[in-house]
Amino acid sequence: MEHMRSIYGQCSITLRILVFSISLVLCALLLVGAQNAHAVGLKENTIVTDSTIKLGDIFYGLSEQSDKVLGPSPRPGTDMVLNARTLMRIAIALDLPWRPSSTSDYVVLSRAATLIDQNKIEQSLKEALKEKGVEGRYNLRVSSGLPDIILPHNQPGSFEISKVSFNPKNNWFEADIVAPSKNNPIHRARMSGTVDRLSSIPVLRENLRKGTIIGKRDVEFMDIPSRSVNHDTITNLEELKGMTPRRILHAGEPIRTGEIEAPQIVGRGQLVTMVFENGALSLTAKGKALENGAKGDLIRVVNTASNRTLEALVTGQREVTVQP
Numbered sequence: 001m002e003h004m005r006s007i008y009g010q011c012s013i014t015l016r017i018l019v020f021s022i023s024l025v026l027c028a029l030l031l032v033g034a035q036n037a038h039a040v041g042l043k044e045n046t047i048v049t050d051s052t053i054k055l056g057d058i059f060y061g062l063s064e065q066s067d068k069v070l071g072p073s074p075r076p077g078t079d080m081v082l083n084a085r086t087l088m089r090i091a092i093a094l095d096l097p098w099r100p101s102s103t104s105d106y107v108v109l110s111r112a113a114t115l116i117d118q119n120k121i122e123q124s125l126k127e128a129l130k131e132k133g134v135e136g137r138y139n140l141r142v143s144s145g146l147p148d149i150i151l152p153h154n155q156p157g158s159f160e161i162s163k164v165s166f167n168p169k170n171n172w173f174e175a176d177i178v179a180p181s182k183n184n185p186i187h188r189a190r191m192s193g194t195v196d197r198l199s200s201i202p203v204l205r206e207n208l209r210k211g212t213i214i215g216k217r218d219v220e221f222m223d224i225p226s227r228s229v230n231h232d233t234i235t236n237l238e239e240l241k242g243m244t245p246r247r248i249l250h251a252g253e254p255i256r257t258g259e260i261e262a263p264q265i266v267g268r269g270q271l272v273t274m275v276f277e278n279g280a281l282s283l284t285a286k287g288k289a290l291e292n293g294a295k296g297d298l299i300r301v302v303n304t305a306s307n308r309t310l311e312a313l314v315t316g317q318r319e320v321t322v323q324p
Contacts, residue, residue, distance in 0.1 A: 011083075016192065017199075020098075025303075026128070027178075036160055039061050039097075040059050040060070040061040040062060040096055040097055041059065041060050041061055041097075041098070041212065042058065042059060042060075042087070042105060042107055043057065043058060043059065043060055043107060043108070043154060044106065044107055044108065045107075045108050046058070046108070046109050046110070047110050047111075047112050048073040048074070048109055048110065048111050049111075049143050049153055050073065050097050051072060051073055051114045051155075052069045052071065052072060052073055053069070053070045053071050053072070053073050053080075053109060054066065054067055054068060054069055054070065055067070055068040055090075056106050057109060058070070058082065058087070058090070058109075058312060059091075059096065059098065060227060062096075065094060066092070066194070068308075070090065070314075071223075073109065073111050074111045075111060075150070075151065076111045076112070076113030076150045076151065076152055076307045077111065077113035077115055077150040078110075078111055078304060079108055079109065079110050079111075080106070080109040080110075081108050081109075081136070082106060082107045082109070083103075083105075083106050083131045084100040084102070084103050084104065084105040085103075085240075086105065087100060087105060087106075087107065088093065088100050090172070101115075102164070111267075112152075113151065113152065113153050114150070114151040114152065114153055114155050114156065114317040115148075115150055115156045115157070116149035116150075116151070116157055116159055117148070118146040118181055121146050121147070121149070121159065121161075121177065122140060122146060124159070124161055125140065125161060125164070125175055125191065126140065126220055128161045128164040128172065128175060129164065129166055129173060131164075132164060132165070132166040133168070133171075134173075134195055135196065136198075137197070137198040137223040138195045138196055138197050138198055138221060139195075139196040139198065139225070140173075140193060140194075140195065140196070141193045141195075141196050141320065142191050142192070142193040143191075143192050143196045144191075145192045146187035146191070147177065147191065149177070149179050149187050149300070150185055150187075151179055151180060151187060152186070155179075155180050155184075155186060155201075157180070158179065158180040158181060158200055159177055159178065159179035159180060159181075159187075160177070160178055160179075160181055160182050161175055161176070162176045162177065162178050162182055163175065163176040164176075164256075166195070168308050169195075170194070171195040172192070172193075172194055173191075173192065173193060173194070174190070174191070175190070175191045175192070175194045176188065176189070176190050176191075177190075177191065186281065187269065189235060191294060196225050197225065197227075197228070198223040198224065198225060199223070199224060199225075199226045199229050199235065200221045200222070200223055201222060201224060201229065201233060201234065201235050201252065201254055202219045202220070202221055202222075202234060202235070202236070202237050202239075202240055202255070203219070203221070203251065203253060203255065204218055204219060204220075204245050204250070204251045204252070204253075204255070205217075205218055205219065205220050205251055206218070206251050207248060207249065207250050207251050208245050208248070208249050209245065209248050210244065210245050210246060210247055210248065211263070212244055212245065212246055213242060213243075213244055213263055214240050214241060214242065214243050214244065214260070214276045215241065215242075216237070216241060219237060219240055219241075222295040224250065227246035228254070229254070230254075230256070231255045232257045233254050233257060234254075234255045234256065234257060234258055235247055235256070240258070240260065241253065241265070242262070243260040243261065243262060243289075243298060244260065244261060244262070244263040245260055246259055246260060246261050246303070247259070248255065257320060261294065262294030262295055262296065262297070263294055263295075264293065264294050265290045265293070265294060265295055265314060265316065265317045265318070266289050266293040266294075266297075266299065266317075266318055266319075266320065267289065267290055267291065268289055268290065268292050268313050269288065269289065270288070270289050270306075270318055271283075271286060271287070271288055271289075272286075272287050272288070272289050272301060272318045272319060272320050273286065273287070273319045273320070274286065274287040274303065274310075274312060274321075274322055275303060275315070275319065275320070275321045275322065276321055276322050276324070277321065277323075277324070283303060285303060285304075286304045286319065287301040287302060287303050287304055287310075287312075288302050288304055288307065289301050289320070290302060293320075294314060295314050295315065295316070296313070296314065297313075297314045298307075298311055298312070298313055299311070299312060299314060299315075299320070300312075301320055310322050
């Protein structure tokens with residue numbers, strides 16, 4: 001009987017030890033789970049809305065210190081990159097349970113901002129110049145370029161041209177711009193430059209070689225600064241139609257009068273029809289061209305019947321007219 005009691009007591013002790021061990025294991029698992037639930041990690045991309053960087057902008061899973069200020073944030077509209085070394089220094093200094101997994105770890109902090117569209121600035125400037133009498137087609141050449149206007153994220157993307165002046169003698173302008181408004185001038189900038197007048201000129205759509213007759217379909221119009229139009233630049237479509245390049249002409253480039261010529265419709269040594277006109281009388285004869293000629297050129301021809309040399313006006317393909 002005593003032996004049975006001893007065995008029962010030993011089993012009871014063993015059971016208590018087993019239950020205690022299982023409880024320890026469960027507590028350990030719960031502790032690990034709790035730690036994992038609060039694991040600290042990186043926020044690789046964060047948009048900052050105020051003027052300071054806080055610890056919570058860089059790490060997630062913080063149980064405390066998330067509002068701790070680390071330093072000033074980047075300017076509105078710009079980014080700041082924190083590399084692995086900088087992040088490790090922050091973690092060590094603040095005793096955070098985080099270390100870089102590799103040297104490629106980083107965090108990008110972007111400052112939220114309101115950006116003003118430069119196209120809108122240019123359009124508003126043109127409208128202001130129109131009130132000063134600037135008309136027609138032109139480009140604006142701003143000396144230092146259109147300004148980059150970056151406002152805090154909580155400000156509207158608006159602006160006003162507060163002052164503008166224009167000198168028609170040299171096409172020079174000056175203008176002041178404020179954003180978001182004259183009543184709330186958070187950003188001020190000054191613009192100055194010239195009004196670059198434009199002229200529309202005919203240019204080729206595609207490259208053309210010598211001997212190709214230029215037609216209306218080969219031509220389109222392009223705006224270029226008026227200061228780039230020389231005295232010999234072709235500005236009229238009629239000056240191009242029916243002409244041919246003296247050499248290859250490239251598409252989209254201004255054409256000068258010396259780069260084109262009338263096509264040769266009579267070649268030296270070719271047989272031509274000679275037309276003799278005198279009032280109502282009109283006679284024809286065979287001749288031979290002694291020179292090349294384009295329409296309207298005066299060339300020498302020889303009458304093959306009389307062997308007489310005459311001057312004649314080129315009037316068509318292998319046709320010349322002899323004046324009485």
